[in-house]
Amino acid sequence: MKWDPSKYVQFADHRDRPFYELTARITAAAPRLVVDLGCGPGPLAHSLAERWPDARVIGLDSSQEMIEQARSTQQSPNLSFQSADATQWMPEADTDVLVSNAMLQWIPEHRELLATWLEALTPGAWFAAQVPGNFGSPSHALMRQLAASARWAPQLAGVLRHDDAVGEPADYLKIMVDAGFEPDVWETTYGQVLTGEHPVLEWVRGTALRPILSKLSAADALEFEEEYSGLVAQAYPAFADARGERQTLFPFRRIFMVGRKR
Template sequence: MSSPTWDPALYTAFGDHRSRPFYDLTGRIAAEAPRRVVDLGCGPGELTATLAERWPGALVEGLDSSEEMLDAARSRFAGRDRLSFRHGDILHWEPEDDVDVVVSNAALQWVPGHQGLMGRWLEQLAPGAWLAVQVPGNFSAPSHALMRELAESSQWDHRLRGVLRHTDPVSEPRAYLELLLDAGWDADVWETTYCQVLTGEDAVLTWVRGTGLRPVLDALSPAEAAQFEEQYNQLLYDAYPSAERDGVLTTVYPFRRIFCVGRKPERA
Protein backbone atom coordinates (compact mmCIF):
# COMPACT_ATOMS: atom_id res chain seq x y z
CA MET A 1 0.00 0.00 0.00
CA SER A 2 1.48 3.33 -1.03
CA SER A 3 1.64 6.27 1.34
CA PRO A 4 -1.50 8.43 1.25
CA THR A 5 -1.40 12.06 0.22
CA TRP A 6 -2.09 14.59 2.96
CA ASP A 7 -3.81 17.94 3.24
CA PRO A 8 -2.23 19.87 6.15
CA ALA A 9 -5.17 22.29 6.45
CA LEU A 10 -7.72 19.46 6.60
CA TYR A 11 -5.59 17.51 9.06
CA THR A 12 -5.36 20.44 11.46
CA ALA A 13 -9.05 21.35 11.18
CA PHE A 14 -9.65 19.33 14.35
CA GLY A 15 -6.52 20.59 16.07
CA ASP A 16 -7.72 20.29 19.66
CA HIS A 17 -8.89 16.71 19.21
CA ARG A 18 -5.74 15.67 17.39
CA SER A 19 -3.32 17.41 19.78
CA ARG A 20 -4.73 16.19 23.08
CA PRO A 21 -3.40 12.61 22.71
CA PHE A 22 0.02 14.04 21.87
CA TYR A 23 0.13 15.96 25.15
CA ASP A 24 -1.21 12.98 27.09
CA LEU A 25 1.57 10.90 25.54
CA THR A 26 4.50 13.27 25.94
CA GLY A 27 3.40 14.25 29.44
CA ARG A 28 4.63 10.83 30.56
CA ILE A 29 8.17 11.43 29.26
CA ALA A 30 10.34 12.46 32.21
CA ALA A 31 13.52 13.27 30.28
CA GLU A 32 15.18 16.39 31.72
CA ALA A 33 17.85 17.49 29.24
CA PRO A 34 17.85 15.30 26.11
CA ARG A 35 20.47 15.91 23.46
CA ARG A 36 18.36 15.04 20.41
CA VAL A 37 14.60 14.57 20.14
CA VAL A 38 13.01 12.99 17.06
CA ASP A 39 9.32 13.15 16.11
CA LEU A 40 8.52 10.36 13.65
CA GLY A 41 5.53 11.29 11.50
CA CYS A 42 5.67 14.95 12.48
CA GLY A 43 2.95 16.17 10.09
CA PRO A 44 2.65 19.97 9.82
CA GLY A 45 5.01 20.50 12.74
CA GLU A 46 2.93 22.35 15.35
CA LEU A 47 3.29 19.61 17.92
CA THR A 48 6.95 19.00 17.10
CA ALA A 49 7.61 22.66 17.85
CA THR A 50 6.26 22.19 21.38
CA LEU A 51 9.03 19.66 21.98
CA ALA A 52 11.57 22.34 21.10
CA GLU A 53 9.90 24.67 23.59
CA ARG A 54 9.93 22.02 26.30
CA TRP A 55 13.59 21.11 25.77
CA PRO A 56 15.26 24.30 24.43
CA GLY A 57 18.72 22.78 24.70
CA ALA A 58 17.92 19.80 22.50
CA LEU A 59 18.18 19.38 18.77
CA VAL A 60 14.60 18.62 17.71
CA GLU A 61 13.94 16.97 14.37
CA GLY A 62 10.66 16.13 12.67
CA LEU A 63 10.54 13.34 10.10
CA ASP A 64 7.69 12.80 7.65
CA SER A 65 7.13 11.13 4.28
CA SER A 66 4.67 13.80 3.07
CA GLU A 67 6.21 16.74 1.23
CA GLU A 68 2.93 18.64 1.70
CA MET A 69 3.19 18.30 5.47
CA LEU A 70 6.89 19.20 5.46
CA ASP A 71 6.29 22.28 3.32
CA ALA A 72 3.74 23.46 5.87
CA ALA A 73 6.11 22.78 8.76
CA ARG A 74 9.12 24.47 7.16
CA SER A 75 7.08 27.49 6.14
CA ARG A 76 5.66 28.02 9.59
CA PHE A 77 8.83 27.37 11.57
CA ALA A 78 11.52 28.69 9.25
CA GLY A 79 14.43 30.11 11.17
CA ARG A 80 13.60 28.41 14.46
CA ASP A 81 16.87 27.56 16.16
CA ARG A 82 17.51 23.86 16.83
CA LEU A 83 14.27 22.80 15.13
CA SER A 84 14.37 21.11 11.73
CA PHE A 85 12.21 18.98 9.47
CA ARG A 86 13.32 16.42 6.92
CA HIS A 87 11.80 13.98 4.48
CA GLY A 88 12.11 10.34 5.35
CA ASP A 89 10.38 6.99 5.68
CA ILE A 90 9.82 5.71 9.21
CA LEU A 91 10.46 2.21 7.90
CA HIS A 92 14.10 3.12 7.20
CA TRP A 93 14.78 5.40 10.15
CA GLU A 94 17.45 4.41 12.67
CA PRO A 95 18.42 6.35 15.80
CA GLU A 96 21.76 8.08 16.00
CA ASP A 97 23.87 7.71 19.13
CA ASP A 98 22.71 11.02 20.65
CA VAL A 99 18.96 10.41 20.29
CA ASP A 100 17.51 10.49 23.79
CA VAL A 101 13.78 10.88 23.03
CA VAL A 102 11.76 9.36 20.20
CA VAL A 103 8.11 10.35 19.78
CA SER A 104 5.64 8.94 17.26
CA ASN A 105 2.09 10.24 17.51
CA ALA A 106 -0.58 8.62 15.32
CA ALA A 107 1.86 7.55 12.62
CA LEU A 108 3.00 3.95 13.14
CA GLN A 109 -0.40 2.53 12.17
CA TRP A 110 0.57 3.41 8.59
CA VAL A 111 3.74 1.27 8.81
CA PRO A 112 3.16 -2.48 8.32
CA GLY A 113 5.16 -4.48 10.84
CA HIS A 114 5.95 -1.45 12.99
CA GLN A 115 6.17 -3.68 16.05
CA GLY A 116 9.35 -5.16 14.61
CA LEU A 117 10.70 -1.65 14.02
CA MET A 118 9.97 -0.74 17.61
CA GLY A 119 11.83 -3.84 18.75
CA ARG A 120 14.87 -2.77 16.73
CA TRP A 121 14.75 0.75 18.15
CA LEU A 122 14.56 -0.63 21.67
CA GLU A 123 17.87 -2.38 21.03
CA GLN A 124 19.54 0.53 19.24
CA LEU A 125 18.61 3.44 21.51
CA ALA A 126 21.12 4.46 24.13
CA PRO A 127 20.69 3.66 27.84
CA GLY A 128 18.46 6.27 29.43
CA ALA A 129 16.56 6.97 26.18
CA TRP A 130 12.80 7.33 25.99
CA LEU A 131 10.36 5.96 23.37
CA ALA A 132 6.78 7.30 23.32
CA VAL A 133 4.23 5.98 20.81
CA GLN A 134 0.52 6.62 20.31
CA VAL A 135 -1.59 4.80 17.74
CA PRO A 136 -5.35 4.81 17.08
CA GLY A 137 -7.12 1.74 18.41
CA ASN A 138 -10.42 2.26 16.61
CA PHE A 139 -10.08 0.04 13.55
CA SER A 140 -13.09 -2.02 14.63
CA ALA A 141 -15.20 1.13 15.23
CA PRO A 142 -18.18 1.74 12.90
CA SER A 143 -16.35 4.53 11.05
CA HIS A 144 -13.65 2.12 9.90
CA ALA A 145 -15.69 -1.09 9.67
CA LEU A 146 -18.27 0.59 7.44
CA MET A 147 -15.55 2.02 5.23
CA ARG A 148 -14.04 -1.44 4.73
CA GLU A 149 -17.45 -3.04 4.10
CA LEU A 150 -18.30 -0.47 1.43
CA ALA A 151 -14.87 -0.83 -0.18
CA GLU A 152 -15.39 -4.60 -0.36
CA SER A 153 -18.88 -4.31 -1.91
CA SER A 154 -19.47 -5.49 -5.47
CA GLN A 155 -19.52 -1.90 -6.69
CA TRP A 156 -16.13 -0.95 -5.29
CA ASP A 157 -14.11 -4.11 -4.78
CA HIS A 158 -12.51 -4.01 -8.23
CA ARG A 159 -11.23 -0.48 -7.57
CA LEU A 160 -10.33 -0.73 -3.89
CA ARG A 161 -9.16 -4.28 -3.34
CA GLY A 162 -6.06 -4.19 -1.11
CA VAL A 163 -6.24 -0.43 -0.56
CA LEU A 164 -7.40 -0.58 3.05
CA ARG A 165 -5.73 -2.55 5.79
CA HIS A 166 -8.15 -4.44 7.95
CA THR A 167 -8.30 -4.93 11.70
CA ASP A 168 -4.61 -5.50 12.38
CA PRO A 169 -2.73 -2.23 11.72
CA VAL A 170 -1.96 -1.97 15.44
CA SER A 171 -1.56 -4.34 18.38
CA GLU A 172 -3.51 -4.44 21.60
CA PRO A 173 -1.98 -2.62 24.62
CA ARG A 174 -0.69 -5.79 26.25
CA ALA A 175 1.39 -6.67 23.20
CA TYR A 176 3.14 -3.29 23.28
CA LEU A 177 3.70 -3.66 27.01
CA GLU A 178 5.28 -7.08 26.56
CA LEU A 179 7.44 -5.76 23.72
CA LEU A 180 8.92 -3.12 26.02
CA LEU A 181 9.25 -5.40 29.03
CA ASP A 182 10.88 -8.21 27.03
CA ALA A 183 13.49 -5.69 25.85
CA GLY A 184 14.26 -4.85 29.48
CA TRP A 185 12.69 -1.39 29.38
CA ASP A 186 10.62 0.32 32.05
CA ALA A 187 7.14 0.55 30.53
CA ASP A 188 3.89 2.45 30.88
CA VAL A 189 1.10 1.37 28.52
CA TRP A 190 -2.54 2.44 28.59
CA GLU A 191 -5.56 3.19 26.43
CA THR A 192 -8.05 6.04 26.39
CA THR A 193 -11.34 6.48 24.57
CA TYR A 194 -11.97 10.15 23.89
CA CYS A 195 -15.67 10.91 23.41
CA GLN A 196 -15.09 13.72 20.96
CA VAL A 197 -17.87 16.19 20.21
CA LEU A 198 -17.69 17.15 16.54
CA THR A 199 -19.73 20.02 15.17
CA GLY A 200 -21.30 20.85 11.83
CA GLU A 201 -22.71 18.89 8.91
CA ASP A 202 -21.01 15.65 7.87
CA ALA A 203 -18.74 15.91 10.91
CA VAL A 204 -17.55 12.30 11.05
CA LEU A 205 -16.93 12.17 7.30
CA THR A 206 -14.87 15.35 7.53
CA TRP A 207 -12.84 13.88 10.39
CA VAL A 208 -12.14 10.60 8.61
CA ARG A 209 -11.45 12.39 5.33
CA GLY A 210 -8.37 13.92 6.98
CA THR A 211 -6.90 10.55 8.01
CA GLY A 212 -8.30 7.06 7.47
CA LEU A 213 -10.14 7.81 4.23
CA ARG A 214 -7.03 9.13 2.47
CA PRO A 215 -6.03 5.83 0.78
CA VAL A 216 -9.52 5.44 -0.69
CA LEU A 217 -9.60 8.98 -2.05
CA ASP A 218 -6.14 8.53 -3.56
CA ALA A 219 -7.19 5.34 -5.35
CA LEU A 220 -10.33 6.78 -6.98
CA SER A 221 -10.98 9.44 -9.58
CA PRO A 222 -12.60 12.66 -8.28
CA ALA A 223 -16.02 11.56 -9.53
CA GLU A 224 -15.65 8.10 -8.00
CA ALA A 225 -14.40 9.57 -4.73
CA ALA A 226 -17.43 11.83 -4.51
CA GLN A 227 -19.76 8.88 -5.09
CA PHE A 228 -17.98 6.73 -2.52
CA GLU A 229 -18.12 9.54 0.05
CA GLU A 230 -21.84 10.06 -0.52
CA GLN A 231 -22.59 6.37 0.09
CA TYR A 232 -20.21 6.18 3.05
CA ASN A 233 -21.67 9.31 4.60
CA GLN A 234 -25.17 7.80 4.60
CA LEU A 235 -23.80 4.85 6.58
CA LEU A 236 -22.10 7.22 9.02
CA TYR A 237 -25.36 9.11 9.64
CA ASP A 238 -26.94 5.90 10.97
CA ALA A 239 -23.91 4.89 13.03
CA TYR A 240 -23.27 8.34 14.52
CA PRO A 241 -26.54 10.22 14.93
CA SER A 242 -26.26 13.98 15.36
CA ALA A 243 -28.30 16.30 17.53
CA GLU A 244 -28.78 20.05 17.72
CA ARG A 245 -27.64 21.50 21.02
CA ASP A 246 -27.96 25.23 21.69
CA GLY A 247 -28.34 25.82 17.97
CA VAL A 248 -25.22 23.83 17.05
CA LEU A 249 -25.31 20.48 15.24
CA THR A 250 -23.16 18.07 17.25
CA THR A 251 -22.04 14.47 16.80
CA VAL A 252 -20.38 12.33 19.46
CA TYR A 253 -17.48 10.38 17.98
CA PRO A 254 -15.75 7.96 20.37
CA PHE A 255 -12.08 7.50 19.49
CA ARG A 256 -9.95 4.85 21.22
CA ARG A 257 -6.22 5.41 21.33
CA ILE A 258 -3.35 3.26 22.59
CA PHE A 259 -0.32 4.75 24.32
CA CYS A 260 3.05 3.30 25.27
CA VAL A 261 5.96 5.08 26.90
CA GLY A 262 9.19 3.38 27.84
CA ARG A 263 12.62 4.22 29.21
CA LYS A 264 15.75 2.16 28.66
CA PRO A 265 17.53 1.61 31.98
CA GLU A 266 20.94 3.12 32.48
CA ARG A 267 23.82 0.67 32.45
CA ALA A 268 24.70 -0.71 35.86
Protein backbone atom coordinates (compact mmCIF):
# COMPACT_ATOMS: atom_id res chain seq x y z
CA MET A 1 0.00 0.00 0.00
CA LYS A 2 1.43 3.35 -1.04
CA TRP A 3 1.25 6.31 1.32
CA ASP A 4 1.06 10.02 0.45
CA PRO A 5 3.00 12.01 3.09
CA SER A 6 1.51 15.34 1.97
CA LYS A 7 -2.05 14.03 2.27
CA TYR A 8 -1.29 12.45 5.66
CA VAL A 9 -0.19 15.78 7.18
CA GLN A 10 -3.14 17.73 5.72
CA PHE A 11 -4.90 17.62 9.11
CA ALA A 12 -1.74 17.81 11.19
CA ASP A 13 -3.32 19.87 13.99
CA HIS A 14 -5.92 17.17 14.61
CA ARG A 15 -3.64 14.18 13.97
CA ASP A 16 -0.73 15.44 16.09
CA ARG A 17 -2.67 16.40 19.22
CA PRO A 18 -3.14 12.78 20.45
CA PHE A 19 0.61 12.17 20.08
CA TYR A 20 1.51 15.08 22.36
CA GLU A 21 -1.14 14.15 24.91
CA LEU A 22 0.17 10.58 24.84
CA THR A 23 3.87 11.37 25.20
CA ALA A 24 3.23 13.94 27.92
CA ARG A 25 2.54 10.97 30.22
CA ILE A 26 6.07 9.61 29.69
CA THR A 27 8.36 10.82 32.46
CA ALA A 28 11.62 9.17 31.41
CA ALA A 29 14.45 11.46 32.48
CA ALA A 30 17.51 10.32 30.50
CA PRO A 31 16.65 7.52 28.05
CA ARG A 32 19.41 5.94 25.99
CA LEU A 33 17.36 4.87 22.97
CA VAL A 34 13.95 6.24 21.96
CA VAL A 35 12.06 4.51 19.14
CA ASP A 36 9.14 5.98 17.20
CA LEU A 37 7.59 2.89 15.60
CA GLY A 38 5.45 3.96 12.65
CA CYS A 39 6.98 7.44 12.50
CA GLY A 40 5.29 8.51 9.26
CA PRO A 41 6.78 11.64 7.65
CA GLY A 42 8.87 12.41 10.72
CA PRO A 43 7.86 15.66 12.48
CA LEU A 44 6.74 13.89 15.66
CA ALA A 45 9.99 11.94 15.86
CA HIS A 46 11.75 15.32 15.68
CA SER A 47 9.86 16.39 18.79
CA LEU A 48 11.16 13.32 20.63
CA ALA A 49 14.73 14.12 19.58
CA GLU A 50 14.32 17.68 20.85
CA ARG A 51 12.84 16.50 24.13
CA TRP A 52 15.69 14.05 24.78
CA PRO A 53 18.77 15.56 23.06
CA ASP A 54 21.16 13.10 24.72
CA ALA A 55 19.23 10.05 23.55
CA ARG A 56 19.58 8.17 20.28
CA VAL A 57 16.20 8.57 18.57
CA ILE A 58 15.15 6.32 15.70
CA GLY A 59 12.04 6.72 13.54
CA LEU A 60 10.87 3.49 11.89
CA ASP A 61 8.25 3.06 9.18
CA SER A 62 7.39 0.43 6.58
CA SER A 63 6.56 3.08 3.95
CA GLN A 64 9.54 4.10 1.86
CA GLU A 65 7.67 7.27 0.86
CA MET A 66 7.32 8.25 4.51
CA ILE A 67 10.96 7.50 5.31
CA GLU A 68 12.18 9.53 2.34
CA GLN A 69 10.05 12.48 3.43
CA ALA A 70 11.31 12.17 7.01
CA ARG A 71 14.95 12.06 5.93
CA SER A 72 14.49 15.10 3.68
CA THR A 73 13.55 17.21 6.70
CA GLN A 74 15.91 15.63 9.24
CA GLN A 75 17.55 18.24 11.44
CA SER A 76 18.36 16.81 14.86
CA PRO A 77 21.84 15.23 15.07
CA ASN A 78 20.58 12.52 17.45
CA LEU A 79 17.77 11.45 15.09
CA SER A 80 17.78 8.90 12.26
CA PHE A 81 15.12 7.19 10.16
CA GLN A 82 15.03 3.60 8.94
CA SER A 83 12.66 1.38 6.99
CA ALA A 84 11.27 -1.43 9.12
CA ASP A 85 8.44 -3.94 9.04
CA ALA A 86 6.84 -3.81 12.48
CA THR A 87 5.74 -7.43 12.20
CA GLN A 88 9.40 -8.47 12.01
CA TRP A 89 10.85 -5.88 14.41
CA MET A 90 12.00 -6.30 17.99
CA PRO A 91 13.26 -3.62 20.40
CA GLU A 92 16.99 -3.44 21.08
CA ALA A 93 18.18 -4.18 24.61
CA ASP A 94 18.82 -0.50 25.43
CA THR A 95 15.40 0.76 24.27
CA ASP A 96 14.18 2.91 27.14
CA VAL A 97 11.19 4.53 25.37
CA LEU A 98 9.03 2.91 22.68
CA VAL A 99 6.33 5.07 21.10
CA SER A 100 3.78 3.97 18.51
CA ASN A 101 1.37 6.63 17.27
CA ALA A 102 -1.68 5.53 15.22
CA MET A 103 0.11 2.54 13.70
CA LEU A 104 -0.98 -0.63 15.49
CA GLN A 105 -4.43 -0.66 13.87
CA TRP A 106 -2.84 -1.54 10.52
CA ILE A 107 -1.52 -4.86 11.87
CA PRO A 108 -4.11 -7.61 12.46
CA GLU A 109 -1.85 -9.44 14.95
CA HIS A 110 -0.77 -6.31 16.81
CA ARG A 111 -2.05 -7.54 20.18
CA GLU A 112 0.32 -10.51 20.02
CA LEU A 113 3.15 -8.30 18.76
CA LEU A 114 2.52 -5.82 21.54
CA ALA A 115 2.82 -8.53 24.18
CA THR A 116 6.11 -9.66 22.60
CA TRP A 117 7.56 -6.14 22.50
CA LEU A 118 6.59 -5.43 26.09
CA GLU A 119 8.14 -8.70 27.22
CA ALA A 120 11.40 -7.78 25.45
CA LEU A 121 11.68 -4.31 27.03
CA THR A 122 13.89 -4.12 30.10
CA PRO A 123 12.70 -3.06 33.59
CA GLY A 124 12.30 0.71 33.76
CA ALA A 125 11.49 1.07 30.05
CA TRP A 126 8.47 3.06 28.89
CA PHE A 127 5.87 2.13 26.29
CA ALA A 128 3.29 4.53 24.85
CA ALA A 129 0.82 4.02 22.02
CA GLN A 130 -2.46 5.37 20.77
CA VAL A 131 -4.85 3.92 18.19
CA PRO A 132 -8.04 5.22 16.61
CA GLY A 133 -11.11 3.76 18.26
CA ASN A 134 -13.61 4.83 15.61
CA PHE A 135 -13.90 1.74 13.42
CA GLY A 136 -17.58 1.48 14.31
CA SER A 137 -18.28 5.11 13.40
CA PRO A 138 -20.11 6.05 10.16
CA SER A 139 -16.91 7.12 8.42
CA HIS A 140 -15.60 3.56 8.57
CA ALA A 141 -18.83 1.55 8.67
CA LEU A 142 -20.12 3.19 5.49
CA MET A 143 -16.81 2.59 3.76
CA ARG A 144 -16.94 -1.12 4.60
CA GLN A 145 -20.59 -1.37 3.52
CA LEU A 146 -19.86 0.29 0.20
CA ALA A 147 -16.81 -1.90 -0.44
CA ALA A 148 -18.98 -4.97 0.23
CA SER A 149 -21.74 -3.87 -2.19
CA ALA A 150 -22.43 -5.71 -5.44
CA ARG A 151 -20.68 -2.97 -7.42
CA TRP A 152 -17.41 -3.07 -5.48
CA ALA A 153 -17.09 -6.47 -3.79
CA PRO A 154 -15.42 -8.18 -6.80
CA GLN A 155 -12.54 -5.70 -6.56
CA LEU A 156 -12.48 -4.92 -2.86
CA ALA A 157 -13.44 -8.12 -1.03
CA GLY A 158 -11.20 -8.50 2.01
CA VAL A 159 -9.37 -5.21 1.48
CA LEU A 160 -10.78 -3.39 4.50
CA ARG A 161 -10.46 -4.47 8.11
CA HIS A 162 -13.59 -5.05 10.16
CA ASP A 163 -14.73 -3.12 13.20
CA ASP A 164 -12.48 -5.19 15.46
CA ALA A 165 -9.29 -3.72 14.00
CA VAL A 166 -8.38 -2.50 17.49
CA GLY A 167 -9.23 -3.74 20.95
CA GLU A 168 -11.01 -1.97 23.77
CA PRO A 169 -9.06 -0.16 26.52
CA ALA A 170 -9.47 -3.15 28.86
CA ASP A 171 -7.78 -5.42 26.30
CA TYR A 172 -4.65 -3.29 26.22
CA LEU A 173 -4.72 -2.79 29.97
CA LYS A 174 -4.54 -6.55 30.49
CA ILE A 175 -1.70 -6.96 27.98
CA MET A 176 0.34 -4.34 29.82
CA VAL A 177 -0.37 -5.76 33.26
CA ASP A 178 0.55 -9.27 32.10
CA ALA A 179 3.87 -7.92 30.80
CA GLY A 180 4.75 -6.34 34.15
CA PHE A 181 3.89 -2.72 33.34
CA GLU A 182 2.30 -0.08 35.54
CA PRO A 183 -0.41 0.91 33.03
CA ASP A 184 -2.24 4.15 32.34
CA VAL A 185 -4.96 3.43 29.77
CA TRP A 186 -7.74 5.81 28.76
CA GLU A 187 -9.87 6.95 25.84
CA THR A 188 -10.84 10.35 24.47
CA THR A 189 -13.37 11.41 21.87
CA TYR A 190 -12.26 14.60 20.14
CA GLY A 191 -15.00 16.87 18.84
CA GLN A 192 -13.19 17.79 15.65
CA VAL A 193 -14.59 20.54 13.44
CA LEU A 194 -13.54 20.17 9.80
CA THR A 195 -13.96 22.73 7.04
CA GLY A 196 -14.39 22.52 3.29
CA GLU A 197 -16.76 20.87 0.84
CA HIS A 198 -15.95 17.20 1.49
CA PRO A 199 -13.92 17.21 4.72
CA VAL A 200 -14.57 13.64 5.85
CA LEU A 201 -13.54 12.32 2.44
CA GLU A 202 -10.39 14.44 2.60
CA TRP A 203 -9.67 13.08 6.09
CA VAL A 204 -9.94 9.39 5.13
CA ARG A 205 -7.97 9.92 1.91
CA GLY A 206 -4.90 10.25 4.09
CA THR A 207 -5.47 7.06 6.09
CA ALA A 208 -8.45 4.68 6.03
CA LEU A 209 -9.12 5.02 2.29
CA ARG A 210 -5.54 4.19 1.28
CA PRO A 211 -6.09 0.40 0.94
CA ILE A 212 -9.03 1.01 -1.41
CA LEU A 213 -7.23 3.59 -3.52
CA SER A 214 -4.31 1.21 -3.95
CA LYS A 215 -6.62 -1.45 -5.43
CA LEU A 216 -8.68 0.65 -7.85
CA SER A 217 -7.91 2.36 -11.12
CA ALA A 218 -8.03 6.15 -11.16
CA ALA A 219 -11.50 6.14 -12.73
CA ASP A 220 -12.88 3.56 -10.31
CA ALA A 221 -11.30 5.33 -7.34
CA LEU A 222 -13.05 8.55 -8.36
CA GLU A 223 -16.38 6.73 -8.67
CA PHE A 224 -15.96 5.08 -5.26
CA GLU A 225 -15.03 8.39 -3.65
CA GLU A 226 -18.06 10.15 -5.12
CA GLU A 227 -20.44 7.47 -3.83
CA TYR A 228 -18.76 7.35 -0.43
CA SER A 229 -18.75 11.15 -0.14
CA GLY A 230 -22.51 11.23 -0.65
CA LEU A 231 -23.02 8.69 2.13
CA VAL A 232 -20.84 10.45 4.70
CA ALA A 233 -22.36 13.83 3.83
CA GLN A 234 -25.64 12.46 5.18
CA ALA A 235 -23.96 10.92 8.23
CA TYR A 236 -21.98 14.09 9.01
CA PRO A 237 -24.19 16.98 7.84
CA ALA A 238 -22.49 20.31 7.32
CA PHE A 239 -23.67 23.48 9.03
CA ALA A 240 -22.88 27.18 8.77
CA ASP A 241 -21.14 28.89 11.66
CA ALA A 242 -21.83 32.45 12.85
CA ARG A 243 -19.77 33.81 9.94
CA GLY A 244 -21.60 31.67 7.41
CA GLU A 245 -18.62 29.37 6.83
CA ARG A 246 -19.21 25.68 6.16
CA GLN A 247 -18.32 23.40 9.09
CA THR A 248 -18.62 19.65 9.74
CA LEU A 249 -18.50 18.05 13.16
CA PHE A 250 -16.40 14.87 13.02
CA PRO A 251 -16.16 13.10 16.41
CA PHE A 252 -13.04 10.96 16.66
CA ARG A 253 -12.44 8.42 19.43
CA ARG A 254 -8.89 7.42 20.33
CA ILE A 255 -7.51 4.87 22.77
CA PHE A 256 -4.31 5.63 24.71
CA MET A 257 -1.94 3.39 26.65
CA VAL A 258 1.21 4.38 28.56
CA GLY A 259 3.22 2.44 31.08
CA ARG A 260 6.59 1.84 32.72
CA LYS A 261 7.92 -1.66 33.23
CA ARG A 262 8.45 -2.55 36.87
